[in-house]
């Protein structure tokens with residue numbers, strides 16, 4: 165994006181150049197993407213940017229934008245380049261320390277919130293304790309703390325990855341700024357699945373929610389290159405069968421759930437039958453699989469009686 169020094173470059177000019185691929189190795193970016201990149205580089209809200217389109221772009225923003233375009237053209241996911249991404253009502257910080265939260269996981273949260281609303285655990289449906297295992301950015305845990313704040317007393321957010329938890333902690337700070345009472349309910353803890361939780365929670369959780377890794381090792385090469393080259397493998401790969409993490413979460417659930425509590429777990433679209441079988445083997449009842457917005461079977465729900 166080299167420009168003649170004395171020529172005034174407006175935000176609109178930058179946007180048009182990006183659309184044409186000027187300064188971009190791989191050609192033009194799509195319209196929505198260029199707007200997001202420009203918004204992030206400018207540091208302005210979309211509304212403010214829209215009103216300022218014919219004003220001169222700052223040199224700092226032009227430098228930032230150039231750096232972002234180079235990263236994007238190297239194949240880095242848009243969300244990591246932007247550094248933040250929307251998930252339900254949250255604007256989360258995202259980077260290569262954790263998986264980019266996906267739309268299907270918003271359905272997992274929706275399902276968990278319905279279960280929380282209908283829960284008979286806790287004192288009269290209030291004071292519920294919830295755990296999000298493998299929290300990554302904290303997307304699930306923070307959404308439940310925010311949207312379920314009148315019902316939930318504690319939301320435990322755990323992960324094996326210290327890097328992911330550092331990012332989750334930053335997102336928790338972000339939540340604290342907008343909803344301190346919701347943020348105060350969140351506990352961030354490190355460890356493998358249930359090992360991260362204090363033993364006093366055993367038999368006390370109303371809902372266990374998780375989006376565990378569910379890709380089999382041999383299927384790594386089937387993932388889009390943007391995913392397998394940039395997102396943490398620990399967040400994607402479960403092991404040789406792809407079911408290892410699901411087994412760990414479901415086999416531990418009965419010990420940690422309160423009576424009539426339930427597990428809500430995201431699964432791969434081809435794992436419905438295997439997941440139901442594992443839930444039954446784990447001694448869970450009332451097992452069902454819900455569909456995501458694309459109609460694919462992605463959310464396993466199972467209870468203790």
Ligand SMILES: C[S@@+](CC[C@H](N)C(=O)[O-])C[C@H]1O[C@@H](n2cnc3c(N)ncnc32)[C@H](O)[C@@H]1O
Nearest residue numbers: 265298299300323324325356357375376377399
């Ligand atoms: C598919 S990502 C989900 C991240 C986040 N919950 C979301 O939905 O965006 C799976 C997460 O599980 C974590 N994980 C992998 N193995 C784990 C283990 N043994 N114990 C706890 N967390 C683990 C990964 O670090 C990763 O953050």
